[in-house]
Amino acid sequence: MTAPTERADAARNRLRILGAARHLLATDGFADLSLDAVAREAGVGVGTVYRRFHNRAGLVYALIEDNETRFQEDFRRHCGDAILSAHDRLRAFLHGMADLVDDNRELLLLAEASAPAGRYSSAPFRRHHEQITGMVAELAPGADAAYLADLLLMAYTPGLFDHQRTERGWDVDRIKHGLDTLIAGIGAAGPADERSS
Incomplete structure (x- = not known):
């Protein structure tokens, strides 16, 4: 059985979220990294980030x-x-x-x-x-x-x-x-x- 294909919008959001997290890590360091801050930086709803990664460890x-x-x-x-x-x-x-x-x-x-x-x-x-x-x-x-x-x-x-x-x-x-x-x-x-x- 093959894994389900990720929807195009979900794939775009994932890339935006990871890019935002990388940017925040580069500028602010890990201590200030939160899913709320990543959502703001990525321009997506915080629920989208939580659904995808669940918590900060999941994002890491x-x-x-x-x-x-x-x-x-x-x-x-x-x-x-x-x-x-x-x-x-x-x-x-x-x-x-x-x-x-x-x-x-x-x-x-x-x-x-x-x-x-x-x-x-x-x-x-x-x-x-x-x-x-x-x-x-x-x-x-x-x-x-x-x-x-x-x-x-x-x-x-x-x-x-x-x-x-x-x-x-x-x-x-x-x-x-x-x-x-x-x-x-x-x-x-x-x-x-x-x-x-």
Whole structure:
């Protein structure tokens, strides 16, 4: 059974609401984000926003999912047609993830605070894990790709990423360089059973 198609006016309202929420976040920060303010900014009735998102958490997760969709589209555009090595695809993916997390830190920190382990069962995390596992398996055949994908994804834990950016003062390029070092190590290592214990 296919999912029902969204009505054109509902789709337009959804885009207006998400755009308004992004604008308010950029100008006022998360503390002042309310569904009433988003409705005013979007020029729609507050009931429309509540029916669609139910509460502020619902709006936050919709923004995260919308940003994830954009990230996946950008990755497909960058790596879909070109014949890139597993190393180059993995590097592009992890660099794109660093930019995605940096651009959405406030939203991701809120999501992490409301459900600390929730990210591991979220659709974006499962999708990222599957994609990274596939690229790691191609880059290092025989390695424990699923475990290595977990380790790579730990770099994007919102609290850690925010700590590195704010408390340590690291820029995103430093984080990307660290990820490049990890990718090089994965590519250089043989399968676990080929190494001495």
